[in-house]
Amino acid sequence: MHSDLWVEEKFEDFLGLRLKVEKVLFSGKSEFQTVDVVETKGHGKMLLNDGLIMVTERDEFAYHDMISHVPLFIHPSPKKVLVIGGGDGGSAREVIRHKGVEKCTMVEIDAMVVDACKExxxxxxxxxxxxxIELIIGDGVQFVKDTTEKFDVIIIDSTDPIGPATPLFGEEFYQDVNKCLSDDGIVVSQGETPWYGKEIQHSLLSVLNNVFDNTYMYSFSNLTYPGGLWCFTLASKKYHPISDFNADAVDASGLSFKYYNKGVHTAAFALPNFIRDGLQHLLKN
Known part of the structure; x- marks a missing residue:
């Protein structure tokens, strides 16, 4: 193997992130996207979809802790959880660490991503x-439209709103999500970076606002997504992410985390001014 192989993710026309590749482990093209898994020098194994970094072993826990444990500790008794996307398996992995969760349904559109990550x-x-975990290879948009099941927590673990993920940022989709949430259900979605994705954040929160009575945004930091500081949106039918957060339940769970803890949970909803000022009118309750 050529010793000077690097992978570079370019963002728009002004930013790039380069990582040293030791070995290409998998390269394929599904009907939806190209899928690559490489072994990097500093970040372990890494998954790329269409050349964009999805997961690295070094920092995956930051994303997966925050997309899953935040809603699961706000809801007092989450038994049925739906994950849309999340083909690498990390979100579902964290969901089923919660002993009270009876079933986690995961709907991922691309079997190649799941198979590559499993291997x-x-x-x-x-x-x-x-x-x-019930793994369904299929279209999450169609699933929420057709299902008669009700879920306590729904996690939208999607890529950016390009290609197969585009409908996951639309109002029709969230109307269907609302329909298959239980009466006190919570939905959390990958919410882009405030540094470069403010328009997408604005659009996503506007959609959530039209569908839900309570909408929030919280942040986390990571190593490999452009900008480093990223957000999740949270919409709920009933619960407030801080006043209804049972911090004692975190201790009682006996779980240990690499990123998430009680203090981080609360602090994540304290948005820096440059984020809050642009989105304040879209955050409800």
Missing amino acids: FIPLTASALDDDR
Whole structure:
């Protein structure tokens, strides 16, 4: 293998992130996208979809902790959870660490992503064989339209709003999400970076506002997404992410985390002014 192989993710026409590649483990093209798994020098194994970094072993826990444990500790008794997307398996892995969760349904559109991660990134994908996870290879948009099931927590673990993920940022989709949430349900979605994705954040919160009575945004930091500081949106039918957060439940769970803790949970909703000022009118309750 050529010793000077690097992978570079370019963002628009002014930013790039380069990582040293030790070895290409998998390269394929599904009907939806190109899928690559590489071994990097400083960040372990890495998944790329259409050349964009989805997951690295070094920092995946930051994203997966925050997309899953925040809603799961706000809801007092989440038993049924739906993950849309999340083909690397990391979100579902964290969901089923909660003993009270009886079933985690995961709907991922691209089987190639799941298979590649199962084979080459077991750190995130090994839990996908768990009995409590029902893995459906299919279209999440169609699933929420058709299902009669109700879920306590829905996690939209999507890529950016390009290609197959585009409908996951639309109002019709969230109307269907609302319909299949339980009466006190919560939905959390990948919410882009405030540094470069403010328009998308604005659009997503506007959609959520039209559908839900309570909308919030919270942030986390990571190493490999452009800008480093990223957000999730949270919409709920009933619960407030701080006043209804049961911090004692975190201790009682007996779980340990690499990123998430009680203090981080609360602090994540304290948005820096440059984020809050542009979105304040879209955050409800």
